[in-house]
Amino acid sequence: MAGGGKRTPTPKSIIHQKFGAKASYRVEEVYDSSQSGCPGLAIPQKGPCLYRCHLELPDFSVVSNVFKKKKDSEQSAAELALEKLGIRPQNDDLTVDEAWDEIVGRIKYIFSDEFISAEHPLGAHLRAVLRRDGDCCGSVPVSVIATFDAKINSRCKIINPSVESDPSLVISYVIEAAAKLSDYIVASPDVSSLRRKNPYPSEIVEALATHVSDSLLSREVATVFIPCLGEEVVELETLYISSDRHYLDSIADRLGLKNGSQVMMSRTFGKASCGSECRLYSTIPNKSSDKSSEASGSSNEDSSHIEKTRNARASYICGQDIYGDAILASVGYRWKSNDLDCDDVTVKSFYRICCGMTPNGIYKISRQAVIAAQLPSSFTTKSNWRGPLPREILCMFCHQHRLAEPVFSSSNAPVESLSDIFRSHKKLKVSGVDDADNDNLSREKEDTPGSGMRFRCEVKIFTKSQDLVLECSPRKFYEKENDAIQNASLKALLWFSKFFDELDVEQPSDTDDDQDIKSSTPNVFVAPPISHNGHSSESKPIDVPSAEKRVQSITNGSVVSICYSLSLAVDPEYSSDGESPSDDESPRDDIESNEDMEAEVDAEYSVNCEPSIELIESNEEIEFEVGTGSMNPHIESAVTQMTVGEYASFSTTPPDAAEALILAAASDTVTVRSLLSERPTLNYSILLLGVKGPSEERMEAAFFKPPLSKQRVEYALKHIRESSASTLVDFGCGSGSLLDSLLDYPTSLQTIIGVDISPKGLARAAKMLHIKLNKEACNVKSATLYDGSILEFDSRLYDVDIGTCLEVIEHMEEDQACQFGEKVLSLFRPKLLIVSTPNFEFNTILQRSTPETQEEDKTESQLPKFRNHDHKFEWTREQFNNWASKLAKVHNYSVEFSGVGGSGEVEPGFASQIAVFRREASSIENVAEGSMPPYKVIWEWKKEDGDKKD
Ligand SMILES: C[S@@+](CC[C@H](N)C(=O)[O-])C[C@H]1O[C@@H](n2cnc3c(N)ncnc32)[C@H](O)[C@@H]1O
Numbered sequence: 001m002a003g004g005g006k007r008t009p010t011p012k013s014i015i016h017q018k019f020g021a022k023a024s025y026r027v028e029e030v031y032d033s034s035q036s037g038c039p040g041l042a043i044p045q046k047g048p049c050l051y052r053c054h055l056e057l058p059d060f061s062v063v064s065n066v067f068k069k070k071k072d073s074e075q076s077a078a079e080l081a082l083e084k085l086g087i088r089p090q091n092d093d094l095t096v097d098e099a100w101d102e103i104v105g106r107i108k109y110i111f112s113d114e115f116i117s118a119e120h121p122l123g124a125h126l127r128a129v130l131r132r133d134g135d136c137c138g139s140v141p142v143s144v145i146a147t148f149d150a151k152i153n154s155r156c157k158i159i160n161p162s163v164e165s166d167p168s169l170v171i172s173y174v175i176e177a178a179a180k181l182s183d184y185i186v187a188s189p190d191v192s193s194l195r196r197k198n199p200y201p202s203e204i205v206e207a208l209a210t211h212v213s214d215s216l217l218s219r220e221v222a223t224v225f226i227p228c229l230g231e232e233v234v235e236l237e238t239l240y241i242s243s244d245r246h247y248l249d250s251i252a253d254r255l256g257l258k259n260g261s262q263v264m265m266s267r268t269f270g271k272a273s274c275g276s277e278c279r280l281y282s283t284i285p286n287k288s289s290d291k292s293s294e295a296s297g298s299s300n301e302d303s304s305h306i307e308k309t310r311n312a313r314a315s316y317i318c319g320q321d322i323y324g325d326a327i328l329a330s331v332g333y334r335w336k337s338n339d340l341d342c343d344d345v346t347v348k349s350f351y352r353i354c355c356g357m358t359p360n361g362i363y364k365i366s367r368q369a370v371i372a373a374q375l376p377s378s379f380t381t382k383s384n385w386r387g388p389l390p391r392e393i394l395c396m397f398c399h400q401h402r403l404a405e406p407v408f409s410s411s412n413a414p415v416e417s418l419s420d421i422f423r424s425h426k427k428l429k430v431s432g433v434d435d436a437d438n439d440n441l442s443r444e445k446e447d448t449p450g451s452g453m454r455f456r457c458e459v460k461i462f463t464k465s466q467d468l469v470l471e472c473s474p475r476k477f478y479e480k481e482n483d484a485i486q487n488a489s490l491k492a493l494l495w496f497s498k499f500f501d502e503l504d505v506e507q508p509s510d511t512d513d514d515q516d517i518k519s520s521t522p523n524v525f526v527a528p529p530i531s532h533n534g535h536s537s538e539s540k541p542i543d544v545p546s547a548e549k550r551v552q553s554i555t556n557g558s559v560v561s562i563c564y565s566l567s568l569a570v571d572p573e574y575s576s577d578g579e580s581p582s583d584d585e586s587p588r589d590d591i592e593s594n595e596d597m598e599a600e601v602d603a604e605y606s607v608n609c610e611p612s613i614e615l616i617e618s619n620e621e622i623e624f625e626v627g628t629g630s631m632n633p634h635i636e637s638a639v640t641q642m643t644v645g646e647y648a649s650f651s652t653t654p655p656d657a658a659e660a661l662i663l664a665a666a667s668d669t670v671t672v673r674s675l676l677s678e679r680p681t682l683n684y685s686i687l688l689l690g691v692k693g694p695s696e697e698r699m700e701a702a703f704f705k706p707p708l709s710k711q712r713v714e715y716a717l718k719h720i721r722e723s724s725a726s727t728l729v730d731f732g733c734g735s736g737s738l739l740d741s742l743l744d745y746p747t748s749l750q751t752i753i754g755v756d757i758s759p760k761g762l763a764r765a766a767k768m769l770h771i772k773l774n775k776e777a778c779n780v781k782s783a784t785l786y787d788g789s790i791l792e793f794d795s796r797l798y799d800v801d802i803g804t805c806l807e808v809i810e811h812m813e814e815d816q817a818c819q820f821g822e823k824v825l826s827l828f829r830p831k832l833l834i835v836s837t838p839n840f841e842f843n844t845i846l847q848r849s850t851p852e853t854q855e856e857d858k859t860e861s862q863l864p865k866f867r868n869h870d871h872k873f874e875w876t877r878e879q880f881n882n883w884a885s886k887l888a889k890v891h892n893y894s895v896e897f898s899g900v901g902g903s904g905e906v907e908p909g910f911a912s913q914i915a916v917f918r919r920e921a922s923s924i925e926n927v928a929e930g931s932m933p934p935y936k937v938i939w940e941w942k943k944e945d946g947d948k949k950d
């Protein structure tokens, strides 16, 4: 072994030793979107550009992940290349021969006097085998050494990197290495266990024996038996384990194997899905006899042939090839201790693990709604997404399937001129949907309109050895980088889902989305087993609630919360002869009121026989966004026709494919299995608890063309033109949407100023202004952005021609809004001040969803809420008029009320209410200049000298 002084060579140096000048590194700068340069910006931005390294070797090339430092990207590329070459730098670059020597040395050490009392995961096993029966006493199953010794495992990887997917290889290497130690170690006649030639000294054995008797243990643990033959059902199996034998011997009994030495252990898996870490236990495949049985063809009918058949279900859940029957169990010694740790594993756990292999399943399980929830087909806004974000699910999926971490690379591009965007907005339909789906709505979020940059993101999925599995490059741009990342992740997840659900993605596909995706054949996955359960595996037509009955009253983009329960029921009348009654063409597709429901129950079930009903899944409160496919379509279509507080129930016929999901959700597997065999119906009961309307910008986008934000800008522009203003301050400028839009039109403005307290908003505003002012010819001679609260007075902003304060006051507490009113009219004293804020009364319309259903009356619980979770208040027209009129009177301003969105003449007035204050007093006092102006210049631009640092 390497001595203490020896330093592990870096991956790059190993590559250099091996390839010298034939290794060529090319480092690429990855344009970090947060870094659109903006000279003079006094807000610290994220570090400089990121780097990705391409390493070309004579036979192949690799691409690193993205790193902040060039040299890290080079090391990472070198490491990936080493992995591909099967060389592990942490092993001090051992050769295959050296690895063999180390395995031999390690095995010898494992059987030494000293190791048996060592604190090592193998220690408890070595001690337990001393209690094995008869001949087996002291024999260590080879699979135990192969599974629990990390050092042997890492050396085996040097010999053959594919040990990772084939644990039986490690077993065979251990056997081969042990054969070189015939002076010390004896192999059992079937060579699947190893024992010391000379017994341990008696004092050691005695010491261990007393130790063990203290913790004698005997217990039952629930495990799951997964028969090799797909037709046989997966069953619960009780395992009796006791500390007077090794637990592998107990498992061997159930598998019909001679003893624990013939048992192979899989890797651990399933932690996320069933709480504890599970392994599969199966027979050690006999590779050589496998070949002979294959060669002799199907005429070979002996039992060993059956045993060596691949177990598709077991292989699927652990991603390794498993042969013969298998047992799924969570049992093992706690790290370094003699105590056996056991957890019950149920049939439900098995189905949950199966379910968790796919992106859709990961989502379902993490939402604890296996039947109800579905991986949404679009990502609209982060605030509407429920459950783990697409990027997290993608990482979990890759981890699950032993793929490398997904590699994201985002790029950005300046937006076309804002007017182009507005033009494209005009093409949108009422729902705000563009050509393909709703995604573009996330461009229209409140805080970044016109931030000047648009993002797209590409994601690549590689195997751990850097083979490309999937490349997903959506062409769509988003205003937020995170939206681009989440959307790219979701696209990749949907592709993987499709792969698992259909297994036919290689067929040419012509949808837009599929053009964004390239994949090499994903033979990296163990294919899901296809269940054959006698009936057709096609989904049967499902009885759905009829759409004509009621109109959808909850719009896409709303987030609803429901309470539901799903149960499986077999009506003896329906099932007895296996035939449906003649009137079955009219499915039980009712959404009914609570009373109707009861009536029907009476009529149908009270005849003579009781239906068998089993609860499958229930949820006291779950939220989902309507219109993104994030909920079982039957539930969604029912819910969108309901009003808050309403209860509905209906039934569907579950398709065969739902069987596994039903078993993953239900607790009583035995009952559910028997119901499933009797043509059951799946009964849904739903209570609509609440509806949150679509977000402010989505609602506005759906209702107003042009969008309200654009209408506000146009309103301000009209006043700028009319007043020939030359100086403007935008109070609470955010990311500069107003300033940005102003620059799209020729105006009299020469000085523009923005103030805000949000560094993020100001940074975006600065980047946008930097691009626009240096590009477009306009009258503006100076632009300044200040970091400061508009509740404080700064004399540099005194006496400007126009002050604007659009959609800002409602983001402060009400008393602060009053304070701002006082300050702005008494101290800043702009000649004209335009203040806009939502009209609370208009919310009923915005939140009532589609305009067609506006007649419906509102119940208490559906009273409108604020348009945005950040709003501290929203005023009625009366409240706003009071506020503005009093202020105007006190400070010698006149005030006029107006608005945008809707009409001032028709109830309930404008969607955005606007007050325009005009200064009446002609005399303007000289303002006392305070000691230190409170605002901090964040960015400044002057026409003469272009960009100038502050
Ligand atoms: C909804 S955004 C409106 C941004 C911009 N006026 C627009 O119309 O796009 C509200 C802005 O008010 C800012 N804001 C809230 N309280 C503030 C305060 N006390 N001083 C300055 N800005 C404030 C927030 O940081 C945020 O950028």
Ligand SMILES: [Mg+2]
Pocket: 807, 808, 810, 811, 868, 871
């Ligand atoms: Mg607002």
